[in-house]
Amino acid sequence: MLITDLESLQNYHTGDLLTRWSNDSSTIANGILSWLPNLVIYTVRLLSTFIMVFYHDPWFALISMIGMPVSIFTTRHMLQSMRKTNKNVAAMNAKMTGFNQETFSNLQTIKAFDMIRLYRQQLRGMQQEYLDMRMTFQRLSLIASAIMSLAGLAISYGCYAFGIYRVWSGAISYGTMTMFLALSGTLTSTLNQLITLIPTSVSISVSARRLMDIWNMPCESFSHTEEVQRFLEENRADGIHICLSDLSYQYQGGTSVFSHTDFEAHPQETVALIGPSGEGKTTLLRLLLSLLRAQSGTAILRGGTTGERIRLIPSTRQLFSYVPQGNTMFSGTIAENMRSVKEDASDEEIISALKTALAWEFVKNLPDGIAHPIGERGKGFSEGQAQRLAIARALLRKSPILLLDEATSALDAATEAALLKNIASDTYPRTCIVTTHRSSVLDICDRVYEIREKKCVKVT
Ligand SMILES: Nc1ncnc2c1ncn2[C@@H]1O[C@H](COP(=O)(O)OP(=O)(O)OP(=O)(O)O)[C@@H](O)[C@H]1O
Ligand SMILES: [Mg+2]
Structure with missing residues (x-):
């Protein structure tokens, strides 16, 4: 921000810049520290378990994964809404930071004009708006998680039914079925863990975009x-x-x-x-x-x-x-x-x-x-x-x-x-x-x- 062209930065409130600098950077930093390793761990676990099952019984592996495209399709629309809501939440957060910053640095004027009640009302209004937005985001992430969890559950039951069928038809032994069911349990739980990463991934991508807005602005050149x-x-x-x-x-x-x-x-x-x-x-x-x-x-x-x-x-x-x-x-x-x-x-x-x-x-x-x-x-x-x-x-x-x-x-x-x-x-x-x-x-x-x-x- 210090080397960014001043004219471009002037379109932004300092509260907004401050929020991008602190909140958005923290969201991305936390993402790199926890979200990314977890994504790698869960993905590796999911893939290795899937390969193991696939190696022993391709049909079983396919059935255990059949719910995945359905879940991805249904949550795609949800993800778009989540991204939009998260963007609004971030903008509202920036507005509130700017409002508070201006209020605290103008306390003397606010007191002198007896504007305490007005400022309190304005802050309450913004807090309520912020709360509503956060609730919408929370609701959307809960729905997304519920859909994905239900899909996981369906896969689990599908695997049980298929396992019983394969034992009944004599294609696999009871022992193999037990192994498959244990592995399908791992598949389901890993999928659920991957699902919990979705709301965070939305927040990270929105924050990254907000930082990129600043990053992409022209910079001053000190070349001479x-x-x-x-x-x-x-x-x-x-x-x-x-x-x-x-x-x-x-x-x-x-x-x-x-x-x-x-x-x-x-x-x-x-x-x-x-x-x-x-x-x-x-x-x-x-x-x-x-x-x-x-x-x-x-x-x-x-x-x-x-x-x-x-x-x-x-x-x-x-x-x-x-x-x-x-x-x-x-x-x-x-x-x-x-x-x-x-x-x-x-x-x-x-x-x-x-x-x-x-x-x-x-x-x-x-x-x-x-x-x-x-x-x-x-x-x-x-x-x-x-x-x-x-x-x-x-x-x-x-x-x-x-x-x-x-x-x-x-x-x-x-x-x-x-x-x-x-x-x-x-x-x-x-x-x-x-x-x-x-x-x-x-x-x-x-x-x-x-x-x-x-x-x-x-x-x-
Ligand atoms: N950041 C800005 N963005 C858009 N317009 C601006 C900005 N800063 C100043 N202006 C406009 O440019 C014009 C000149 O402003 P400037 O601050 O240079 O005036 P000034 O002669 O120094 O006034 P004063 O004597 O009150 O200090 C004003 O009409 C003002 O509205
Ligand atoms: Mg002047």
Whole structure:
């Protein structure tokens, strides 16, 4: 899932992905560990017993197997229904996981809006639906088992009758008949054991299909990583230019966001992207990060030193630092969060980045300093503090291109101005792109683009 193309994955709820990742994988893993060996054991036992009987008396062997095609024929239709029900059960399970996940991560909103009763009702409704589906599956597997068991029983009695007939007609001795009956008992019990594997086999095949849905999605290619690394080393001193030309993009199944647009940003420059909400500012940053693929146009990076041009691809992400909209801190200590983008960063480097991002002023007062834990989604810190930590993390990476998506929206005007001034006065040859709704941010920008009528229009 981590290397799967993001656009394809976006059609799935994270709860669904989580269920495929955990439940479906477990079903398949358990299948491999128990279902498969049992299938082999029972099949070998069935076949060897059948061959033994066949060797001594082919007629007896045929009679003992006569019920098999009947059972297979009658349960075929049942198996199709079971597969369909099992698919619905798996989908419902995924829906419930997603629902619970969203509920637990939005407890504050649910409580604040007094929605506890509504959520409880919705969950009850889903549980009831899930229960009904499981009951249907259970009923179908019971019917399938009953049909197969009855067939087994019929075979058993058929064997008894045939054995008695063969003894009566003098074809076999009483001893041979006893052996045949014992073997036919083994045949019946093995067949029954094989039958118990049917519901599990349906679950395994449905889970495998659900995993294959993800497996068959296009993957991102990181084939030019070394080339990009060399490009970075050669151009680090003079920075990197960004040139988008004639670019068009439309979300899958959505309306067009960009149509034949151009955009440029250069080293040592801070470029602002402005425009009404929903016009495409974040989308442009996602295109720069190759998280989305433009349908047409060219998107290239040009080295400030060598003048070499490379296309924007997933591997070029190593040239970027990104502060997304919203809280994106992970649970762990501040230092762990920082080192997630630069593993070998020293404490001094971390503190220096925190100082530039004006985060050191509150981190230094924490009892454990940079070893202070951050809760899930930045819990324990204010929105503005979490934004400053996220900016510090991006600065620590020392990438030639910095993307800030409304990264200072939760800060007061004075802190915001001071922080942006810190970034702008940094001598590192960085190309910085900021998206903003605030005019105060524009004062420190070298150029401003407005997204208007699906184009990036240069304003200043
Ligand atoms: N994953 C998605 N799938 C389909 N459409 C999307 C998706 N994400 C965004 N959009 C659509 O693309 C358009 C641009 O969205 P985008 O997030 O880039 O806007 P924005 O300019 O960053 O807005 P804001 O200022 O509110 O952050 C919107 O109309 C939105 O409905
Ligand atoms: Mg946005």
